[in-house]
Amino acid sequence: MKEYSVVLSNVTKIFDDSFTAVDNVSLTIEQGEFFSLLGPSGCGKTTILRMIAGFEDPTFGNITLNGKNIIGTPPNEREVNTVFQNYALFPHLNVFENIAFSLRLRREPEDQVRRKVKEMIELTRLNGHVEKMPSQLSGGQKQRVAIARALVGRPTVLLLDEPLAALDAKLRQHMLVELDTIHDEVGITFIYVTHDQSEAMSISDHVAVMNEGEIIQLGTPFEVYESPVNAFVANFIGETNFFTGNVVKVEDEYFLLDTEKFGEIWFYKDMEVIEGQEIQVSLRPEKVKVTRDMPVAPEGVKLNVLKGVVDETIYLGNQTKYTVAIGQSYLKAFKQHVRYLFDEVIITWKDDVYVWWFADDSYVLRETGGVPVEE
Ligand SMILES: Nc1ncnc2c1ncn2[C@@H]1O[C@H](COP(=O)(O)OP(=O)(O)O)[C@@H](O)[C@H]1O
Ligand SMILES: [Mg+2]
Known part of the structure; x- marks a missing residue:
């Protein structure tokens, strides 16, 4: 039997009793896959991530994580972490302490903190930058710190909300390859949000193409490109x-x-x-x-x-x-x-x-x- 990492069943989110941002979405994401939510700005991608992370509750529907219903579970008790577009690094902490932050909160022993942070620094190739402050880093380096910080607590699912949007085109290509390598190395589920079809196509196992709160088509990059279900998908992807x-x-x-x-x-x-x-x-x-x-x-x-x-x-x-x-x-x-x-x-x-x-x-x-x- 396949292991499902994240399952959304008929999830709807209505804001202010009137605006349906996510409309009856059902999704099954397998353990360890690289899954992308792709769609134009405002189609509900971030709202879906926020519901998986626990920052929002669905108005209707259910979400399970590793087979357990997580509705009502607070964000810090879900084995999920998020990488945001704007990095959200702590400006007054150096690279090491940014990555160590969640471990310090949990009061993990010093040698354990050092070992885990070092592992993440290797993984994200930040050697030589550990003492630097966020203001001394390039965009790509900041993004790598954000990824390291999100992975250090060993979540089983990593959520990435347009993580490369602030980078220039060349660097974005480079970071995509790095993300792919990191995904292969850690082997956990990645759920990636983007409005850029080429990003989603190049690294995903499966892509959900969204519009106005709904999933229009779910398939492999090959399927959504070669056999789009309707004109929206055909046009949005190429x-x-x-x-x-x-x-x-x-x-x-x-x-x-x-x-x-x-x-x-x-x-x-x-x-x-x-x-x-x-x-x-x-x-x-x-x-x-x-x-x-x-x-x-x-x-x-x-x-x-x-x-x-x-x-x-x-x-x-x-x-x-x-x-x-x-x-x-x-x-x-x-x-x-x-x-x-x-x-x-x-x-x-x-x-x-x-x-x-x-x-x-x-x-x-x-x-x-x-x-x-x-x-
Ligand atoms: N807290 C909120 N209150 C009201 N409307 C919201 C809220 N959050 C998001 N929305 C609306 O829901 C829609 C989907 O937003 P979002 O999930 O951020 O889209 P995306 O990430 O695909 O750009 C947008 O129209 C947005 O304005
Ligand atoms: Mg968004």
Whole structure:
């Protein structure tokens, strides 16, 4: 049997008897996993963490920690600790004493305090900084002290509320890798809150995508990216092209959709669909190719080919983002520069192009209809 670390059952939080910040959320988080709550600002992520930590009580619903109901248990008696965005270090204590703080409160013997703090200093690679005051540390170092301080009391769950938001992009990438390493080393459950999809995607075992107090989709990073349940998830996690229309014909593994913007197009039937049904399909721009020449479909492969004119190009070094006008509508196509040929004639603004993709590379948005195809 799997061990569950944190389980939320139908948890709702209503503030001031009127505002529902968290709406009937159920979550099962396994022992030792790296779990992320991802969603736009104000969607209820922090409120969920505060309920797990014990700073707020749910209005309805239940929370268990390691199999025990914790509603009513005060925060300091829960085996949970939190790392906040603003670090919340004690400015008048040096690094060592910041980390030692909770152990001193519990009046642990001096040799034990020294041993535990030293272990955390090794883990977070703060050697050489123990005597420094918080004001003498860089942002990344402060964050590492906050993590060490939260871990020193050996919680079974670590809550991290946008811990990297105050750092610049390069440092954030670096700290993400460090967090991943720390997680591997301590082996406890991490619940990570962020509004940044790339952060959540890169380190999580599972991601819960939230909006307006609700969990919209829960899955692995691969699942939420490749098969989003609705337009909100598809848009929030990366960029995409949408096709909306009625199913005209169903044939083997494909169906023909009469799309509002591009006419009839074949899509892969990853869900059971029926003729006449209105559905929405998502096609990621990196799956779409832009060429001057008409593509030739290999034997047995279904291609969709549209003719258009390049409307916009954004050169990003590693890739170019194209927007191609097809009649009155637009498609996005991202071209990865895997090679750079100096004699290649670069596709640019106003060029006549073919826009094409493998029919298998799209996904029916689950919530727009259809039922999963039986395995
Ligand atoms: N103590 C509170 N009283 C009233 N409203 C609150 C309180 N705490 C949070 N909220 C509201 O609940 C919603 C969710 O907040 P929060 O959980 O902080 O979102 P997130 O962390 O996803 O940005 C917001 O609209 C916020 O204004
Ligand atoms: Mg928040």
